[in-house]
Amino acid sequence: MDHDFAITLDVGSSAANHTGSWRTFRPEYVRRLPPCNAACPAGEDIQGWLSFAEAGDYEAAWRALTQNNPLPAVMGRVCYHPCETACNRGAIDAAVGVNAVEHFLGDMALAKGWKFTPPGHKTCTKVLVVGAGPAGLSAAYHLALLGHAVTIKEAGPAPGGMMRFGIPKYRLPRDVLDAEVARICDLGVRIEYNQKVSDLQATMAEGGFDAAFLAVGAHIAKRAYIPAGEATKILDAVQVLASMEGEEKPLLGRRVVVYGGGNTALDVARTAKRLGAEEAIIVYRRTREKMPAHDFELEEALEEGVMLKWLSTIKHVAAGSITVEKMTLDETGFPQPTGEFETLEADSVVLALGQDVDLSLLDGVPGLEIENGVVKVGPDMMTGASGVFAGGDMAPSERTVTVAVGHGKKAARAIDAFLRGGIYTPGPKHELASFERLNSWYYGEAPQTVRPTLEIARRSSTFEEVVRGLDESTALYEARRCLSCGNCFECDNCYGVCPDNAVIKLGPGQGFKFNYDFCKGCGLCASECPCGAIAMAPEEI
Amino acid sequence: MLKQIEGSHAMAEAIALCRPEVICAYPITPQTHIVEGVGELVKSGALQNCEFINVESEFAALSVAIGASAAGARVYTATASQGLLFMAEAVYNAAGLGLPIVMTLGNRAIGAPINIWNDHSDAMSMRDAGWIQLFAENNQEAVDLHIIAFRLAEELSMPAMVCVDGFILTHAFERVDIPDQAQVDSFLPPYDPVQVLDPENPASIGAMVGPEAFTEVRFLAHYKQRQALRLIPEFCEDFAKTFGRAAGGLLRPYRTDDAETIVVAMGSVVGTIKDVIDEMRDAGEKIGAVALVSYRPFPVEALRDILKHAKHVVVVEKCISVGVGGPLADNTDGALRNLRDRPKLHSAIAGLGGRPITRESLKKLFHDAVHAPWIGPFFLDLNERVVGREIHRGRKVRRAGSTAENILKQLALASHLPPG
Amino acid sequence: MTDSTHAQNPAPSLKYYQKGTFTVGNRLVADAERAVQSSPERSNALTSGHRACQGCGEALGARYAIDAAMRATGNDMIAVNATGCLEVFTTPYPETSWQLPWLHSLFGNAAAVATGVAAAMRVKGKKTRVIAQGGDGGTTDIGFQCLSGMFERNDDVLYICYDNEGYMNTGVQRSSATPPAARTATTPALGPEPGNVFGTGKFVPKIAVAHNIPYVATATVADLHDLERKVIKAMGIHGARYIQINVPCPLGWGAPSSDTIKLARLAVECGLYPIFEAEHGRITAARKIRRRIPVRDYLILQKRYAHLFRNGEDDPRVARLQAICDAHIADYGLLGDDEA
Known part of the structure; x- marks a missing residue:
């Protein structure tokens, strides 16, 4: 069309005017570390697998999850989910139920029979793993995926370690554990049972192993000296819980006192109730706030009728009764005796005071150091002995299944690097995506869904699983509560709010990029990014 | 039809x-x-x-x-x-x-x-x-x-x-x-x-x-x-x-061929002006007129061609550009700009606010332009007595009030009608 | 009143709490259900290279609105623009940012010019739709007569007012849409009544409602889904329609360019800018406040209100502004069931 000079202009011609020259700050897409991922001892990319789950692609979610953790069905039941404690959503309504979704994905994988993809090629190296607990299984899994031939030597008759011999069935059904272990074995991992390694060097030489990962756990119950009379029944928690796996159930009597304040104490007390005890009383020398056991487990125990006696120490055990002394906390929070005593009826006393590691297999291994009853390891989990790595409860750290799984993974990567003649260096960590980085306006209100729990009546008489899984709709709901802290989730906000159309949408899964020809640097994209995935950086002039 | x-x-x-x-x-x-x-x-x-x-x-x-x-x-x-x-x-x-x-x-x-x-x-x-x-x-x-x-x-x-x-x-x-x-x-x-x-x-x-x-x-x-x-x-x-009939054009000359005096005007007044010209021609005066049809664009060349041989140009227009004079006169003047021996231009303001423009007044105007020329714009049929008195009054009394109202009052007094 | 939650939730069946229903896009829903602004195929009616200030709310609001209208009409539409920032920053010779047929005539006549365009379309038997747009000065002040005439004749025009609460193009002077107490170049923060007067107010959306025209709505750049829904709805109706969009002006309000949407959001959440819809003279829906805030939280972020917070304690005018918010909340029913 013929146009009037100057008064009429061709459409879109302002694209010739590059307003990017106005800019003093430039937006940049960044990745920040989500608090859940930062908190996960197993190093799971929780946000990553939730993003598949929220799209309803559960298999992709499970595959992403199992890149870091081969035991999601187990972990979905027994993990104390520090991810949820860290979750930014807690500041809006309630943390995302990560553990529940993991539980759901783990169960779905078992139901659907999803298998791990075997490695494309195999190396000709052999690795010995000692102990088929969570650390050992995790290491074996990761090593197998890296193509190494792995043999696990397990002292016990069945796999799982403390997952089997420490955690009651009502928290972790054994068929779930067995199925997840079997899936690891399907990758070619060999587990030899009843093979206690007593001389590591000999075992390695004999089997022609190029490296070893030690994860024997902590099975020796700590004892405390308690004056006791005749015919008293004092047991330890490890013994009680382990014997639950055998034919002969422990005889605890009608009134059971458990001494200790950790999760194991709760497990024992709840087990005693299920075995028919009328009373299960936990005696703990400090207060509820100081108790190391997790709150939700305590709640469940209280629901089941477990009783607690705070600020008390056992001074004497007699047949049918115990004497406790009341304590008081001093200003440092340490319990101090008061001189007041009380007598409780008790048919048995179970000590749940912690466990020690059986380090006998390490005798004579050169360079290896022991400190505070555990093996010293470097940041790559290698002990002082070259090619010998250690993790799980026998290494210094918090003793949980999740930590152990994390150790296994870390050790496997380090062993792989060691076998290739290198040193494993993890990638740099991104800056934490704290709540202040988010624009929480964009997140809709959605309270957490709670996993159904077994009726109280049935809990006191059976070992049925107490906490059930989510169904698909609730798992999807829960996955969609994820805020995707610190990482673009393709919400199109930057693309939409730019007054200068200076954001280019690259298509599904591809994210966005800035068109710096036109970006004036107003910063709207950064301030309206829900998840804090855009940073403004001063323009270099 | x-x-x-x-x-x-x-x-x-x-x-x-x-x-x-x-x-x-x-x-x-x-x-x-x-x-x-x-x-x-x-x-x-x-x-x-x-x-x-x-x-x-x-x-x-x-x-x-x-x-x-x-x-x-x-x-x-x-x-x-x-x-x-x-x-x-x-x-x-x-x-x-x-x-x-x-x-x-x-x-x-x-x-x-x-x-x-x-x-x-x-x-x-x-x-x-x-x-x-x-x-x-x-x-x-x-x-x-x-x-x-x-x-x-x-x-x-x-x-x-x-x-x-x-x-x-x-x-x-x-x-x-x-x-x-x-x-x-x-x-x-x-x-x-x-x-x-x-x-x-x-x-x-x-x-x-x-x-x-x-x-x-x-x-x-x-x-x-x-x-x-x-x-x-x-x-x-x-x-x-x-x-089948002529219409419009940039301008229309009327009896201008040998005219020594040419009147320039626009609109309906041209009809009256033509009558006056006919009358004056009958009396032997060499006068003609130009009816300007197109004021914008202003036909400078066409107008100049007609006016350049005249001795006097009288512009009659129904507008006063206050403080200067008649805009049509100014534009006409512009058409004659830089002409050698250009005609004298006489500007008249007439028919403001609907005042009738009579043949008598026009005839006198055209006569005066030649024989008793004035300087600046001439207001045809101005009631000089009224404006004189108003100017005088305005000088004496600071708050003299609205000119229009005062003029009406004076006219009412003069005709013995009650004011207002 | 109809259920206003639908206004915020274009896909009520979808539960996606991460993005909720508040972000621009949502990778989990079908293309047709997504916001126009999330689509790579959006018209970008107001394209790159325009001369608007950094973070301009009007540039944003105009693209939101016109893109939505273009989708609704299959690009068969014409825009008429009043003089003002939007006109100046989009069409300085030799470049224009518009991607649709666009006409600028004068400051005060956009509504009438649009009437003319619509009349031409009707007489030529074309289905092309017409939008008139301008700032608050060109709408509530100088263009008001033409606007009212267009309403009263029920001409087939959607008029969109981008309300940035002042004459920003000429250097931030007061308009009849400037809120009380706000400092502008013509209402300086001086004397016993600093800033704009507490007048009787002139809320043109309500005046539009009084014309009984088929559709009136207010909207905000802080709620894209609501804005797009209203524009698309308006384009589905024939006759006179009016949408007034709150578009913060970083320059005129004295706020960082990155706060534009935040300020628009807070203006709604404190109740100062009621978001509602009316049809044929009756208010039919109001957008509920989601996270109510005191007006102070909104005011204190803007330099135009800085004089209200000068001496360590709040000026009494803050309370008067709060009273205005409270009245809006009561009059329009802006609180949800939880908050009411």
Whole structure:
């Protein structure tokens, strides 16, 4: 069309005017570390697998999850989910139920029979793993995926370690554990049972192993000296819980006192109730706030009728009764005796005071150091002995299944690097995506869904699983509560709010990029990014 | 078809024959009868395919016209006096955007004091707006100029104003030959805009233009109007062929061949002036007249060619550019600029606010121009006694009040009527 | 009143709490259900290279609105623009940012020019739709007469007012849409009544409602889904329609360019800018406040209100502004069931 000079202009011609020259700050897409991922001892990319789950692609979610953790069905039941404690959503309504979704994905994988993809090629190296607990299984899994031939030597008759011999069935059904272990074995991992390694060097030489990962756990119950009379029944928690796996159930009597304040104490007390005890009383020398056991487990125990006696120490055990002394906390929070005593009826006393590691297999291994009853390891989990790595409860750290799984993974990567003649260096960590980085306006209100729990009546008489899984709709709901802290989730906000159309949408899964020809640097994209995935950086002039 | 018809209705019929597609109407005396007339034709179905929009002001009237024209419709509206001033901003805008809107201006004085009667103050106020301004001498010409105006406007992409004297023409019943539709259709092709708002071919119309191009835009507007100087005679010739009568043109000389004195005027007063010229010619005086049809563009060369041999040029106009004089006189003066032996120019202001211009006064005026010339603008039939007294009073009393009111009071006293 | 939650939730069946219903896009829903602004195929009616200030709310609001209207009309539409920032920053010779047929005539006549365009379309038998747009000065002040005329005749025009609460193009002067107490170049923060007067107010959306035109709505750049829904709804209706969009002006309000949407959001959440819809003279829906805040939280972020917080304690005018918010909340029913 013929146009009037100057008064009429061709459409879109302002694209010739590059307003990017106005800019003093430039937006940049960044990745920040989500608090859940930062908190996960197993190093799971929780946000990553939730993003598949929220799209309803559960298999992709499970595959992403199992890149870091081969035991999601187990972990979905027994993990104390520090991810949820860290979750930014807690500041809006309630943390995302990560553990529940993991539980759901783990169960779905078992139901659907999803298998791990075997490695494309195999190396000709052999690795010995000692102990088929969570650390050992995790290491074996990761090593197998890296193509190494792995043999696990397990002292016990069945796999799982403390997952089997420490955690009651009502928290972790054994068929779930067995199925997840079997899936690891399907990758070619060999587990030899009843093979206690007593001389590591000999075992390695004999089997022609190029490296070893030690994860024997902590099975020796700590004892405390308690004056006791005749015919008293004092047991330890490890013994009680382990014997639950055998034919002969422990005889605890009608009134059971458990001494200790950790999760194991709760497990024992709840087990005693299920075995028919009328009373299960936990005696703990400090207060509820100081108790190391997790709150939700305590709640469940209280629901089941477990009783607690705070600020008390056992001074004497007699047949049918115990004497406790009341304590008081001093200003440092340490319990101090008061001189007041009380007598409780008790048919048995179970000590749940912690466990020690059986380090006998390490005798004579050169360079290896022991400190505070555990093996010293470097940041790559290698002990002082070259090619010998250690993790799980026998290494210094918090003793949980999740930590152990994390150790296994870390050790496997380090062993792989060691076998290739290198040193494993993890990638740099991104800056934490704290709540202040988010624009929480964009997140809709959605309270957490709670996993159904077994009726109280049935809990006191059976070992049925107490906490059930989510169904698909609730798992999807829960996955969609994820805020995707610190990482673009393709919400199109930057693309939409730019007054200068200076954001280019690259298509599904591809994210966005800035068109710096036109970006004036107003910063709207950064301030309206829900998840804090855009940073403004001063323009270099 | 010959009809004895009111000027406004004759114009309405002619406008309808031009097949306007959008008409914006807002009442203001003395143009109201025109839009009423067109409105009737639309409502009755005589004029089909036309949107008749009753707007809320003259500003809106021309604004609606701007929108419709930019969107490719043939558009008509009408106004007068205060109405033209109220739409002034849009008047300039329509021209700047090159929109071929045709508007009738029922010429009327501008207040205060408010006055509904005829003069040319309104048209003159918009003389620099970039519109074509054509002045009709009688209602036949008023009819014909509207038809020509549409063709001219659309050919040049430029708005055109047809100026007709309020009451004198708009309300006068005269014999008018109203053309038939076939004639108009053959003269005026359907509107084919140069540029138009079109989703198929989008463009941004009405950009902001800065110092880097504004001069060029203005130059081109001026250039385009100068083109009209060529087109107007062409179209008038074409008009004569189609309709069998002459109309319009840039200007029309009357008995100027050997004239030593030539009167220049526009609009209906030309009729009276011709009568006076006939009378004076009969008395042996070498006098003639030029009826200026196209005030914008101003036909400098054509006017100069006629005036250059005269000794005296008398400009009679119905407008005073306060503080200077008559704008038509100034423009005429401009046409004579740099001429060797140029005629003497005598400026007269007449017929303001509807005051009758009599043959006697004109005759005396033309005589005086030659024999008792004045300096500056001469106000025909000025009541000198009244203004003298008012000037005197204003000097004495600081708060002398409204001049208009005082004059009325004096006139009332003089005629022994109660004031007010 | 109809259920206003639908206004915020274009896909009520979808539960996606991460993005909720508040972000621009949502990778989990079908293309047709996504916001126009999330689509790579959006028109970008107001494209890159325009000269608007950094973070301009009007540039954003105009693209939101016109893109939505273009989708609704299959690009068969024409826009008429009043003089003002939007006109100046989009079409300085030799470049225009518009991607649709666009006409600028004058400051005060956009509504009338649009009437003319619509009339031309009707007479030519075209289905092309017409939008007029301008700032608050060109709408509530100088263009008000033409606007009212267009309403009263029920001309087939959607008029969109981008309300940034002042004459920003000329250097931040007061308009009839400037809120009380706000400092502008013509209402300086001086004397016993600093800033704009507490007048009787001139809320043009309600005046539009009084014309009984088919559709009136207010909207905000802080709620894209609501804005797009309203524009698309308006384009589905014939006759006179009016949408007024709150578009913060970083320059005129004295706020960082990155706060534009935040300020728009807070203006709604404190109740100062009621977001509602009306049809044929009756208010039919109001957007509920989601996270109510005191007006102070909104005011204190803007330099135009800095004089209200000068001496360590709040000026009494803050309470008067709060009273205005409270009245809006009561009059329009802006609180949800939880908050009411």
